Structure formats: C-alpha cells, structure tokens
Amino acid sequence: MQRLVRIIWAFYVPWIVGAATAEQWRSRSIYQIITDRYALPSNAESTKCNTGNQTWCGGTWNAIRENLDYVQNAGFTAIWISPVSQNYEGPRTAYGDAYHGYWIADATKLNDRFGSADDLKALSAELHKRGMYLMVDVVVNNVMATSTTPDLSPYMFKEQSQYHPYCPIQWGNTTSEQDCWLGDTNVTLPDLDTQNPSVVSGYSLWIKELVEEYQIDGLRIDGEHFMTRIPRHVNTDFWPIFCGAAGVFCIGEVFDGNITQAAQYQGPNALDSILNYPMYGVLVDAFAIPGARNVSAVADTIAQSRKLFKDPGLLGNFLEDQDVPRWANFSVDPQTLYNAMVFTFMSDGIPIVYYGQEQGFNGSGDPWNREPLWPSGYANSSIYQLVTSLNKFRNFLIAGNTGWLHSPAQVLTTSPYGLGLMKGDVVSILTTIGSPPQNVSLAVYTPFREESATTDILTCKQYAVGSNGTIVVSYEKGGRPTILIPDKLLANSGFCGYEPQVAVFTGNAALSGAVGRSMRSGITTEFALLFLIGICTFLAM
Template structure:
C-alpha cells in the first residue's frame, strides 16, 4: 500500500517536469556562446602550500599563494556559475615580485609559485572533462626588466632601443617604445619572430589549451599578428584569440580585425558601462550607441569581449562606493546588461562577491570564498538564461524605450525574441509596449522574476521596482495554468492521504 501511495505521490512531480520549457539547450557551443571567468592566478586560490616561496599576504605587491592546483580545485565552483571558459594571467616564469605574470624571465617555463607543467596539464584536462576551455594570457611585446637576453651580446638586436613612449598618437613610438620601462622586443627581427611563434605553438601542442588572450596588441606590428594568427591556428584550427587593444577609439581597435585575431576586449563599452551603472538615474542611451557603432565597425561585433572589471582598472565596486551606492544592487543591474547585450561576457574573479579594490595593486586582492552568494546566484541565473536563448548571443539589438534611466531593449534571432528591461532609476517605473512588438494573444514572462505581463487595454505594461531589471521571453497567452495549479492542490492532498494510511497501518501493527 505504501509503495502504491508513493507512486501516486510522484505523479504530479512528473507531470510538472514534463511541461514544455521555454527554450531548448543549444546542441553545440559557438564562440559567441562563451562566458569567460578571468583569474589572476596568484590571487585566486592556494591549492599547494609547498610552492609558497616568499609569500606575504599582507604585501599587495608580493606573491600571495594562488596557484594552478588551486584553480583546478575550484573548477566546479566556476562551472556552477555557468562559465564555459577560464582565462588565466600569464603563468610563465617571472622576475622577483612578478606575481601578476607580466615580467617574464622565461617564456617556456612555468612560474614555480604557480606549480608545474604537470599541474597545468591537469587543469586543462579537468576543465575539458567539464566541457570548459582554458585561455592563457600570452605576452610578445616585452620581457621582464632583468631578462638574461639583455646581457647577451648576440641578442642585442632582439630589443628596440631604450626609449619611452611619449607621443601616443605616433604608431611607431607605440610599437617600438618601452611600455612602463619594460624591454621592448623587436618582432621585426626574424629570430625573435621565430622564437615567439614557436613558443606559442609549443604551449598548444604540449598542453592542449584552447586560446590566448593577447596582451598589448597595439604595441606590436600588425604583420606579426597576421603571421601569429596563421601559425597558431595551423596547430589547432578552432584556437581562440582575443586581443587587448587598450584604446577609447573603436575604429582604431577594429582596424586590428585585419590581422584575423578573432575578438577584442571592448574598452569603449567598459567606459560607458561603469559610468552608467555605478550610480542610478543615468540614461542607457550611450550603451545602445556603442552597440550601433560596433555593428557598423566590426565584422563580428557579437564576439567582442565585454567586461565591468579587470586587473588594470579600479574595481566597479569601488566606483559604486565612491558614488555612495550599494555595490550589490549596482552590480546586479550591470551584470544583467553584460549578459544580455551583444558580446562575450568576461567576469573578473571577485566580481561575484563585489570584491572591493582601488588602483593597481589594490584591484588584485585575494579571493574570498566565504561571503554572501547573492551575486553568485544572480550570475548563475543570468548564465542559464543566456545559454538557453540564442537571441541573446546571436541576435540583433533594438532600443524600444529609453527615458531618464529606464530602458527596454529587444533582441531577436530568427523566430526568437527576448526583451531586456532595466530600471536604472531611483523610483519604480511603468513602461507600455506596443503589441506590434510582441504580437496578439501573447504574454511576457520574466525569466528573473517570474512575473507575467499580458495585454491590457491594447498595451503590454511592464512594471519594475527601482534599480531592478528583468529579461522576458514571449509565449502564447495561457490564462490559468491548470497543470501547475493541479500540482499545488494535489500534492498536499496526497501527502495527507499518505500520512493517514501510514499511521493507520502503524496502529494495526501495534495491535
């Protein structure tokens, strides 16, 4: 009897989970489907204390213990948030206090503070088991300040003359001058070029990594990048290259597409994102203008890497605090836009816990895994939505409404349409949408809130609380959800029956 009642008890749950879902999981992952988690290796997680040489967690310019094993141990944490790719700061052997990885002393060795080649291979292997990719930061512009090549007479012409960049509008100075005093490699020298190309291919062949984030792209001649792209893709055809062209002019950044680098981090959008969302009552028009400009300038605007935080700038949390705002509230809005607008979202470690930080090196604090998970849950939900709706990764974008910080965007791809409503104001807002944008006898379902909006008096009304956002998909108007209502009515009844029969049988056994 108990078993029969238990089966009866399960039926409503089976019916509930058999209901059709609003979107279908993608069968294969394209580049624009990626969601990248960016990690500064030394500041993330200490998984192996045996390599803690001269570690000082109280000195922001010293090594603090993070390593490759620490990242491997946190892969599930990263995957559970929905990230499909991890990008690591340079892991190559560095000079003393080169915790960040950009003062390279040996391009073919792993920094001992981070672990071993075996540790890297294990990390890549474990990531691949989870259907995640690994991108390494790759530097070809310069070496560390004390590199042994500087004292080798046979390699004198491996470097450009010792000259700082003074005129940033002069491309020759930008490419040949020293950035922050770092010895500038001469990629025009055939030996230097061959060394860098062979090294880049060696790491792919040896570890099966999936891509490079290319550092300081504009400081290296374009003809080198064209050859670099061709060579690394000859090893692994789908190898992903995302370049850092740190500039405010999108036309200048877009000019590097000719080198066949797949993607670029979108610094112009970053400037607008952090300005718009670091305090309320700012209009979102500038964000839409960036998209329109990108769509006109880039061959693949959906592949641009979008971000709120990185290791070179003051953290978004600090900007919100300086504006006397609650960082969590502001981050929720900014992340919602980041995940639903065109581009590949890149989240810097610690953003998911609203980690604070000022100028370098304060923006590279140790990660804390024992904090509130409200933002983590928000990112998980945004990842799920982005994964399930192709219009958010492949679609075009249209601004339907924009007034004083309240905006509604429309994303459309083939037959699928989604709407993103963001209330970046300090009061509740109501927006009326024309049925022509949605269709007759349809309804909008909030994927973050669960709210349902139907046509009323010839309009679709959306109401959002202050400083909140939602993502809506279109579905046919259903009226009362009879199956769902049945579940909520039937389950308590069956539970009462189950308890009654169990008690009755218990009394008989006692007799």
C-alpha cells in the same frame, strides 16, 4: 595502404582534438582568474594575503583545478588564467613582486611559482573533462627588466638586434609608440621588434608548442602589447601570423574607449576579437551611481559597434578586470552592478566575469583590484546567484537552437530611467535608478503580440503585453533588472517551474552544466579515437 592510413589519421585526428574556433567561443562565458589569488592548495594554511604588499599569496594551477566546482556551478563554460610563463625573479621592485604573472622573463619556461608542467596539464584535462575551455593570457611585445641595459641571456630572445633600442615613449608620435619601451626606469619593459623575422618565427614556434602541449583553447593577448590610449604598440600584421600559429581563438586587450581606434584590431588582418572597452566606458557612464546616467550613449555605441566592428558577437563584455577599479569602488549602489551585468550577458558578445566580481569586491586600481578570493568563503552570494541565473539562461538560449546567439541586439526604448534591449526573443529591461523604490516606470515597445504572456526569469513574475506590444515595468520596489521571454519559449528551461532540459552533447554549443565542448575529452573522444584506430588497423592489414 599505409600511406592511406597516414592520410586518414592526419585528416581526422586534428578534427577530433582540434582547437576551439572563434565560432565555438561565441557561445562561451568566461571566468577570469589571477592564478595567485583564486585559491590556495588544499594543504596550505590560509593566509591574510595583504593585497597592498604586492607579493605572492600562494595560488596555484592545482588549487584552481581543485576548486573548479565553484566556477562550473555558476554556469561558466570557460576560464581565463593569468600568464603561465616564467616571470622575473630577483630583488623586490618599486612595484612589488611578480605575483600577477605579467612580468615575463623566458616565455618558453613555465612559472614554477604556480606549479609544474604536469599541474597545468592536469588543469587543462579537468576543464575538458567538464566540457569547459581553457584560455591563457600571453605577453608577447615585451619582457621585464629593472634596467635600460639588461642582461638578455635569461630571456627567450637573447640578441640585442631582436629588441628596439631603449627610448621613453613620446605619446602622440606613432614611431615612438611602436618602437620605444613601456614601463619606467624602475621596471622597464624591453620592447621586442615584432617585425624582426627571427622574433616572428620564434614567437610562432613557441605559441604553437604551448597550445599543443597544454591543450589550450584560446589566448588573451595582454594589453601591454598596445598603448594605454591608442593601440599601436605592435604592428597589426604580426597578430594573424602569431594567432595562426597558435591555431586558437585570440582576444586582445585594446585599452581604448574610441570605437574607431579599437575596431581596427578585429578582423582577418588583426585579431579574432578584443575586449570591449568602448562599451565598458559607456556602461560605467550609464549605470554607475554617482554618474552621468547617459543611457542614450549605450544605444549609440551598439549602433556604432555594428557598423565598425567585424563581429560584435565575439567582443569580450566585462565590467571588471585587473586593470580597472572594481565596480563597487566607484558605484555605491549594488543594483547598478546587477543591471549592467545583465547587459553584458544578454547583449552581443562573450560575457567575462573577473574573479571576485560575483562576491562584490570593491578594490580600486592596481594592486587593490587583485584581492584574494578565499576570504569570501566562495559564498553563494546574491551576485553569485545572479551570475548563475544569467549563465543558466544564456546556455539554455544557445542550446535551444532559436538563433538567439546570432541575433543582433537592438535597443527598443531609452528613457531617463533606463532602456529596453532585445536580442532574439528576449527583452531585457534595465534601469539606472538604483536600489531605492521610486514611483516611476519604464514602457518598452516590443514586437510581441498583444495579450501574449511573458515571464521575467529573474523573479518569475508574469508581464502581459499591452497594445502595440507595450510592456511596462514599474519600480515601486526598487530598480531591479528584468529579463522577459514569451512563456511559450520557457519549456525545458528549468526556470519558473518549467522542467530543465536533458543535457545532450552537441560538440559546439555551451549547454547547462558545461556540456558542449569536448572534441578533446571524455568518452566522446575516447570512442572516436578507438573507432578511428580500428579503421586504420583494418586498412593497414
């Protein structure tokens, strides 16, 4: 009987506290945070935090936890934080200090600049209490040093045989790209041999323990594991082993705009997902002002993605991150951001918003795109309001069981002024003209029935469907994005005078207000555990 109890416990407890799957992450929206720059501890004095100084400004895991309302109120259902492992501590380098968290020393130790183990656990617990997920950035392929002959004793892997010998990368040479070191002679990145069995087993054990200890729901694999141009820094077969040991969703940074190159890194023999750099580049070309306004490339990229990627619905959609300039740095018109942002939420993929994007930050490349958030006052800005509406609407569509989430996006119309995109029963009409009013319009041909009523959830303006399913949007008041849904589907949406739905726990869908995930937390888990304990106790009698 005791053996039966152990079998039941072993089977059901992982189900109750199980890791989030790729399918569960599909329904999420993610707010990306650099821990040092999101919020200061409640008892800290506000600092000027000169971004150009490339040093610590004081953000912590506790400060993130204390300021989660800002993220949750915007409708996000997950956060992604910068690496939590111990970083380089030593004399200031030519590129500043390790405030960003990506210069790994010993991966098995936490970065005490950001807090204690209890602090990280408290952040994880608070997120799960709110029905939100925790994604943690990890750096696996290399460590950080300031010499080509570093002392290996402070690192997780201490044997010279576990690293490739130093050599500068010869770009275009596959062997060199895989085996040589990133960085330069100022900051070297000693390259681990991820085909070495001791490295593979060491990393597998470490990530399994990290995920279990801190109840992490997903991993983002930092781009230093891949080439800047062609993602071949780590042998692909390492990732199924590593992510299999973690037991959670893995999304990698493949910094490559070539779909054919990037697509090979998603699938059962690679990663669950990657950040959608091919689409990012196309969106910049299509919407940024000044820019090429190449709308047809958006349609082409959607078609190619569906053909080449294993699952476009799991790709990470973004417009900003810590490695590219802020949108406002290269596009002078704010409406371009609004239109491009609607695409990232209303097309296939998981929307990701980099902290400060919702406040219109305009830093260029590293380090200027890593500004502190607190000078913004966490304002209810116009972009923050748009993000909130997009999250709220996307969560409503997912919770409605209409099939929207799994419906492939399709381009209905392209024109010199923009495009019409349909996913499920939602039509998004996006324009490239910018803010100034223009005497132009965009006709989109939909499958909607003639004379049926649709409503733009951003303005609550109604649009009647004309012959052949035509909907015409004019831009006499400027180039605002439009998101249309048939009126008959707006019930319980909370938009445009309709009452909001009553949040109901589903266990796998992201609902408004971050209801959805919590096989791990809250009364649902507590009840399940008590029920299970009761069964086991009865059987053991």
